[in-house]
Amino acid sequence: MPQxxxxxxxxxxVPNVRPTLRQRLVRGIxxxxxxxxxxxPWLAGFLVLTLGPALYSLYLSFTDYDLxxxxxxxxxxxxxxxxxxxxxxxxxxxxxLTFVLLSVPLKLAxxxxxxxxxxxxxxxxxxxxxxxxxxxxxxxxVAIAILWRQLFxxxxxxxxxxxxxxxxxxxxISTPDTALYTLVILAIxxxxxxxxxxxxxxxxxxxxxxxxxxxxxxxxxxxxxRITLPLLTPVIFFNAVVQTIEAFKAFTPAFIISGGxxxxxxxxxxxxxxxxxxxxxxxxxxxxxxxAWILLVIIAFFTAFSFLTARYWVxxxx
Amino acid sequence: MTDAALTPMEEPRAPGRPVWQSVLIHLxxxxxxxxxxxxxxxxxxxxFRPSQEIFNSTSLLPSQxxxxxxxxxxxxxxxxxxQFFWNSLVISILSVVGNVIACSLAAFAFARLAxxxxxxxxxxxxxTLMLPYHVTLIPxxxxxxxxxxxxxxxxxxxxxxxxxxxxxxxxMVQFFRGIPRELxxxxxxxxxxxxxxxxxxxxxxxxxxxxxxxxxxxxxxxDDFFGPLIYLNEMSQYTVQLGxxxxxxxxxxxxxxxxxxMSILSLLPVFLFFVFFQRLLIEGIATTGMK
Numbered sequence: 001m002p003q004x005x006x007x008x009x010x011x012x013x014v015p016n017v018r019p020t021l022r023q024r025l026v027r028g029i030x031x032x033x034x035x036x037x038x039x040x041p042w043l044a045g046f047l048v049l050t051l052g053p054a055l056y057s058l059y060l061s062f063t064d065y066d067l068x069x070x071x072x073x074x075x076x077x078x079x080x081x082x083x084x085x086x087x088x089x090x091x092x093x094x095x096x097l098t099f100v101l102l103s104v105p106l107k108l109a110x111x112x113x114x115x116x117x118x119x120x121x122x123x124x125x126x127x128x129x130x131x132x133x134x135x136x137x138x139x140x141x142v143a144i145a146i147l148w149r150q151l152f153x154x155x156x157x158x159x160x161x162x163x164x165x166x167x168x169x170x171x172x173i174s175t176p177d178t179a180l181y182t183l184v185i186l187a188i189x190x191x192x193x194x195x196x197x198x199x200x201x202x203x204x205x206x207x208x209x210x211x212x213x214x215x216x217x218x219x220x221x222x223x224x225x226r227i228t229l230p231l232l233t234p235v236i237f238f239n240a241v242v243q244t245i246e247a248f249k250a251f252t253p254a255f256i257i258s259g260g261x262x263x264x265x266x267x268x269x270x271x272x273x274x275x276x277x278x279x280x281x282x283x284x285x286x287x288x289x290x291x292a293w294i295l296l297v298i299i300a301f302f303t304a305f306s307f308l309t310a311r312y313w314v315x316x317x318x
Numbered sequence: 319m320t321d322a323a324l325t326p327m328e329e330p331r332a333p334g335r336p337v338w339q340s341v342l343i344h345l346x347x348x349x350x351x352x353x354x355x356x357x358x359x360x361x362x363x364x365x366f367r368p369s370q371e372i373f374n375s376t377s378l379l380p381s382q383x384x385x386x387x388x389x390x391x392x393x394x395x396x397x398x399x400x401q402f403f404w405n406s407l408v409i410s411i412l413s414v415v416g417n418v419i420a421c422s423l424a425a426f427a428f429a430r431l432a433x434x435x436x437x438x439x440x441x442x443x444x445x446t447l448m449l450p451y452h453v454t455l456i457p458x459x460x461x462x463x464x465x466x467x468x469x470x471x472x473x474x475x476x477x478x479x480x481x482x483x484x485x486x487x488x489x490m491v492q493f494f495r496g497i498p499r500e501l502x503x504x505x506x507x508x509x510x511x512x513x514x515x516x517x518x519x520x521x522x523x524x525x526x527x528x529x530x531x532x533x534x535x536x537x538x539x540x541d542d543f544f545g546p547l548i549y550l551n552e553m554s555q556y557t558v559q560l561g562x563x564x565x566x567x568x569x570x571x572x573x574x575x576x577x578x579x580m581s582i583l584s585l586l587p588v589f590l591f592f593v594f595f596q597r598l599l600i601e602g603i604a605t606t607g608m609k
Contacts, residue, residue: 035433045480053457143581
């Protein structure tokens with residue numbers, strides 16, 4: 001092959017270069033070593049900031065610890081007190097469960113309803129989608145919590161509007177019976193991100209299924225219940241799990257609207273807020289660690305429960 | 319609305335739909351849009367209103383536009399909001415840099431390199447996604463307290479350089495797996511080291527996922543309230559979110575228009591991200607299911 005040799009001779013003799021420092025390093029540590037170099041930041045973070053602390057907080061949950069002295073082993077004391085003699089714990093669980101069980105289904109219902117409406121080849125889809133998504137993006141900020149505190153206060157906007165109809169509303173955020181519902185409304189207001197996920201799911205449903213149903217004379221309502229909803233169950237399942245976990249972790253709005261107290265009379269004492277008060281208000285670090293592990297168990301229970309029941313209602317293609 | 323919501327979806331661009339039905343749906347959607355945006359628009363207009371007018375006006379147009387609330391709010395606390403914005407900006411940018419570097423390094427190892435215990439570490443990494451941060455909160459606080467890091471930005475920023483936001487690792491692993499393997503195999507044949515493959519091949523091809531991670535890190539860090547609340551005690555260190563909280567605590571409800579003015583300013587960066595990166599945000603959510 002003359003051409004090849006021509007090319008080779010054109011390049012001249014192969015230069016005898018020493019490998020660079022980096023090349024020698026790479027060869028020195030081998031491929032597995034190189035992989036661990038990439039993995040190092042994560043691995044260090046995992047061991048020092050996640051695994052170690054998780055185990056240490058499990059230990060702390062069996063102690064009495066105020067940050068000043070050493071942790072003092074108290075066995076199951078924290079847990080028994082939580083279970084038997086802590087009205088604030090009971091209140092915070094009640095508040096949080098009410099919040100989760102109200103806000104998640106309502107938020108998902110809104111998200112699905114609007115997504116179905118938007119998925120009809122409307123003009124202006126991107127504009128509507130953007131408008132509905134905006135509150136999700138802004139909603140976790142302190143600014144929106146402040147706004148909510150004004151909207152639902154005694155002389156706030158909501159009562160201003162009601163006043164025009166001659167209704168004299170209470171101060172919604174300082175009435176124990178209604179305070180939590182203002183937070184539920186705030187959560188529903190942020191239905192935008194599950195809506196976007198529903199829209200993506202709706203796109204995946206092939207149009208010819210609906211055509212076939214149409215031929216067979218299925219009404220639109222029937223098509224929704226028999227086609228759209230079953231085919232969307234994996235997305236509904238996903239959204240439900242993600243939103244439930246998020247709802248359990250909600251903190252900022254309750255903190256801002258109640259001024260950090262969880263009031264009026266513990267009506268907005270979210271679990272995370274109670275944990276914060278115990279840890280950073282009273283510096284009962286052992287007790288707060290026990291609360292954190294109970295939260296982990298509650299969330300794990302809900303997640304496991306949804307995964308176990310999923311096989312009865314979530315429809316997968318195969 | 320429920321009626322329309324329960325109506326089954328039609329195939330896109332359904333030609334046979336009567337006009338009145340389209341008009342009706344648009345009316346419903348416009349109504350909902352207005353209802354959703356009304357509180358934010360009202361807050362915007364309230365920030366330009368005299369305080370006493372806020373309580374008896376439900377309209378969106380102020381009777382007179384006054385901008386005094388903005389300077390009033392800006393200098394209402396011992397430390398100006400300029401300092402708070404600067405602090406938030408520094409923390410957010412450092413978090414973005416940390417997350418993008420550390421998460422992409424780890425993701426590259428998981429997606430492209432073979433090493434002992436890879437599946438084990440990967441499973442653990444996925445496991446941390448489910449872990450509520452409360453479980454690690456207190457020992458982390460004790461650790462940072464003993465290192466003398468409390469009341470500095472280090473506890474908020476350093477963890478990002480250690481890839482503690484495992485979600486983004488997962489996101490990047492998914493993306494890197496979609497890049498054709500032939501590319502890095504060819505490069506390896508030519509004697510490219512893994513570091514060069516990461517830097518010269520994978521990263522340049524992964525701009526969409528890196529941008530998504532960067533944008534969401536910025537937004538989440540900017541909005542974060544809990545972390546700064548725990549670690550920053552001195553007002554000169556406060557982020558915007560903490561500044562707003564001090565504002566409402568100190569002035570209470572006496573100066574709503576100044577409070578709203580600062581609230582609007584705190585939302586402005588988020589809003590700008592929304593305007594300029596809407597596509598990336600929405601695609602990011604649709605494909606990954608982020609909150």
